[in-house]
Amino acid sequence: MLWQRAREPHAHRWSLPGGGLGPEEDVEASIRRQLAEKVDVRQLSHVEQLAVFSAPDRVPGPRVVATAFVGLVPSDTDPVVPSDTTWHPVDALPATAFDHEAICRRARSRLASKLSYTNLGFALAPPEFTISALRSLYSAALGYEVSATNLQRVLSRRGLLEPTGAVAPVGPSGGRPAALFRFVAGRLRITDPFAVLRPPSSRNLGT
Amino acid sequence: MLWQRAREPHAHRWSLPGGGLGPEEDVEASIRRQLAEKVDVRQLSHVEQLAVFSAPDRVPGPRVVATAFVGLVPSDTDPVVPSDTTWHPVDALPATAFDHEAICRRARSRLASKLSYTNLGFALAPPEFTISALRSLYSAALGYEVSATNLQRVLSRRGLLEPTGAVAPVGPSGGRPAALFRFVAGRLRITDPFAVLRPPSSRNLGT
DNA sequence: CAGGTTTTCGCCTTTCGGTCGAAAACGTGG
DNA sequence: CCACGTTTTCGACCGAAAGGCGAAAACCTG
Numbered sequence: 320m321l322w323q324r325a326r327e328p329h330a331h332r333w334s335l336p337g338g339g340l341g342p343e344e345d346v347e348a349s350i351r352r353q354l355a356e357k358v359d360v361r362q363l364s365h366v367e368q369l370a371v372f373s374a375p376d377r378v379p380g381p382r383v384v385a386t387a388f389v390g391l392v393p394s395d396t397d398p399v400v401p402s403d404t405t406w407h408p409v410d411a412l413p414a415t416a417f418d419h420e421a422i423c424r425r426a427r428s429r430l431a432s433k434l435s436y437t438n439l440g441f442a443l444a445p446p447e448f449t450i451s452a453l454r455s456l457y458s459a460a461l462g463y464e465v466s467a468t469n470l471q472r473v474l475s476r477r478g479l480l481e482p483t484g485a486v487a488p489v490g491p492s493g494g495r496p497a498a499l500f501r502f503v504a505g506r507l508r509i510t511d512p513f514a515v516l517r518p519p520s521s522r523n524l525g526t
Numbered sequence: 527m528l529w530q531r532a533r534e535p536h537a538h539r540w541s542l543p544g545g546g547l548g549p550e551e552d553v554e555a556s557i558r559r560q561l562a563e564k565v566d567v568r569q570l571s572h573v574e575q576l577a578v579f580s581a582p583d584r585v586p587g588p589r590v591v592a593t594a595f596v597g598l599v600p601s602d603t604d605p606v607v608p609s610d611t612t613w614h615p616v617d618a619l620p621a622t623a624f625d626h627e628a629i630c631r632r633a634r635s636r637l638a639s640k641l642s643y644t645n646l647g648f649a650l651a652p653p654e655f656t657i658s659a660l661r662s663l664y665s666a667a668l669g670y671e672v673s674a675t676n677l678q679r680v681l682s683r684r685g686l687l688e689p690t691g692a693v694a695p696v697g698p699s700g701g702r703p704a705a706l707f708r709f710v711a712g713r714l715r716i717t718d719p720f721a722v723l724r725p726p727s728s729r730n731l732g733t
Numbered sequence: 734c735a736g737g738t739t740t741t742c743g744c745c746t747t748t749c750g751g752t753c754g755a756a757a758a759c760g761t762g763g
Numbered sequence: 764c765c766a767c768g769t770t771t772t773c774g775a776c777c778g779a780a781a782g783g784c785g786a787a788a789a790c791c792t793g
Contacts, residue, residue, distance in 0.1 A: 371578055470723065473722060515642055515643065516676070516677065
């Protein structure tokens, strides 16, 4: 989500939301406050620090050190945004201001990595979804196609997926109606990565 | 590596090395400069940003926003340090200043996670090592025992390990002399994590 | 040379991930 | 109402990865 700068520097270029750190807040409170001016922050399903960007010349004029965050919203949310603000596909960004394109690339890389070895998928998915919808989400976020069969098995084995019992309405071209799933409650915050080199005799999975 | 504060605030408590950001440097250059006052920074095998700590009351007096880094040195290095500075086991930290204990815990957690799904092990190991020495390193960093057999197999399969041909001198109680290994050159920087949910038909491993 | 110690290696089992194709469950059009 | 296309689901198979175990190897000491 970018907004188009009206004034110099970098007028007309697109910019990440953000702003100065207030005296009574930490950086996460600050970014949530900045975002609240753009969207309904209650729709944020996940927020995490990305990195500090501090090159002396990253912005013209006085030195500005930025703490970049990754904020995710479920794919079904279409928040109302101000007129200068729109969503852009991360693969086709417009001309961006300052180092914001590099920040976006880092964020995209972080997302792709964490999708694979954590339960972060919950943050991208709507409350209920079909496996093929989830497959599309993962494929888009990872940048390559994944198998629906395998995706379902891997997430299920990790104890993340749960069938709702309902089925989705069928599409215009027919086909078997898809079962609806949700991420299990209690796994809606990011947890430990799924590690290799486990402790010996760890028969603790799936719970 | 902590140094003991001589003056208030938090006199006599132990503190992470660090300091202010200079006008002509980014945060990584800054932390390397700060560390250079304590140790030989050429021994640093890996440096990465950890997180920003920015609670308004994290230090008394004017607000200080800190960008914390993780810096690793190989286990065989014993750098000369100033008289106020010593190494401490991360499981038994002394009384620390400010929020530095929380920072250490986060760093420890980050290290344990990354050891598992990246090639970060190279940063902890000396240039040459035996498998059991490496096993000790991994066990200490992860906080639980790992199998030497499995560790060697996993790292070998990832193409990270290479035998030197030499063997280590035997210990006082005898036993078969251990073969020496090294991390393969070219893998001495952190690379992409080893991901699950791979793209279809990716026959690209081991190279 | 017997006994103790440590490392190494091969074998086995389990788990995991990837692939494929058949079957199921819908529409639609003759 | 039946043949056909479409989409989803599921089971089966396979290879790769990881964990576990014990025998063998290679050293010491007495």
